[in-house]
Amino acid sequence: MSAATSSVELPTWLASGYALVLLLVAYGIDLLARRAHTANDQHQTRGFVYHEDHDAWLCPEDQWLWPQSFDPENRLMRYRGSPSVCNSCPVKDSCTSTDDGRELGRPVDAWPSSESARFHRGIACAVHVLAVVFPVVTTFTVEHWASQVILLSTALLVTIGGLPLWSHLRNSPVAPEGVLFRSLDENLQEREQVVQTLRRRRTTYASDRRSDADAPGAPVDLVLGQTRYASQRREAQENA
Template sequence: MSAGIAIETWLTIGYAALLVAIAYGIDRFARHAAAKVEQHRTGGFVYHEDHDAWLCPQDQWLWPKSFDPDNRVMRYRGSPTVCNACPVKHTCTTSNDGREVNRAIDSWPASEAARFHRGIACAVSAIAVIWPLAMALAAGTVPETLLLLGCAVVVGVVSLPLWSHLRRTPAVPPGVVFQTLDDNIEERKRLAEAEIRRRSSYASDRREGR
C-alpha cells in the first residue's frame, strides 16, 4: 500500500490506461491496413480532389460515372476508346468498357469498415471507463475513491476522439447517377452483350460483302 492507496487501485488505473492504448492501437492498425489495401487497389492512379477525378499512370483521366448509395462509393471510369487503345491496357484491365476505380466518399472514421473497427475500439475504451468506476464503488478509502473516479474521467476524456467520429458522413455527391453494385453489374452485362452483337454483325457484314 502506498500513501494509503491499495495496490489494487494502482493496478486498476494501469489496466484502464492499457485498455485505452489498446483501443487506439486497434483504430490505428485498422486505418493503416485500410490505407494499404486502398493503395494496392488503385495502383498508380492518383486522385485529384479539385477535379474529382483519377489520373492514371498514362496521364488519362477517369471521371465520375455513378454513385452507389448502399456501399457509399463513387465509381470512376476511363473512356473505353482511350483505354482500349492504351499500350499498357493488358496490365491495367481486361474490361472493354474502360478501367474503373472506386472511391469511398466517407472519410475514414465514417466509412463502414472504420465504423466496425472504431466500434470495437470504443467498446474497449468503455470498459476502461467502467472498470475504475466499478472499483470506486468498492474502494475502502476516500482517496482511493477520488483517484479511481479521476481515472475514469481522464480515460473518458482521452477516449472522446474515438467516440466523436463514430458517425456517418452525410455528404452525397451531386450530379452523378445513383447506381447500386447490382445495377453496375447489369450495365456491364448489357455493354458486353452489345459488344458481342456488334462484332457478330460486323463479321456477318464482312461475309456478305465477299
C-alpha cells in the same frame, strides 16, 4: 496526504493502469486499421492520379476515368474509364480483366467512411468503453475514499481521452450533388449491361473471315482519331 496515499489499495493502481493501457490499445487498433485501409487504397490506385479540379482520375497511360455513380451504402464515388479506350490500351492485361473499362472508387467521407472502416472503429470504441467501465466497477470493491477518487478520476480522464474515437458519430455524411446514386449490386448489373452492349456492337464481315488477306476487296486498316497512350509515346521516343 502521505497517509491518504498509503491507504490506497492495490486494486486501485491496477485498475487505473489497466484502463490507461486499454485506452492506448483502442487508439492502436484504430491507427492500424487506418493504415491498412490507406495502404489498400494506395494499392488499388497505384499509378493513378486524382485531379480534384476535374473530379477525375488520370491513369498511367494519360487517359481519364470520369465519375459514374455514387454508392450511398459504402459512401463511395465510382469512376470508370471509357470501354473503347481501355479495351484497346496496350497495358490492359496488367490493368483490368473486364471489358467495361477500369473502375476506381474514392471515399467521400473522412475516416471511417467504409463499412469495414466503421467495423474497426467500432472495435476501438468497444475497447474504450471497457477502459471506462473497468475503474468505475472497481470503485465498488475498494473501501477507502482516496481509492475511489483516483478510480473515478481515471475513468473521467479515459472518457475525455477517448472522445476522438467517437467523432464519426458527429460527422455529417457528404451528399454529392448532380451524380447518379447506385448501389453495389446495381453498379455490377450496369457494368454487365455495358459489356453485353459492347459485344452486340462487334459486327463480323465476310471479308474479315477470309483466309487470304490479299484477296480483292480485302479490308484495309484505316485508323481515324486513334487514342494515343503514354506507353506508345515513350516507345516512339526511344526508337527515334
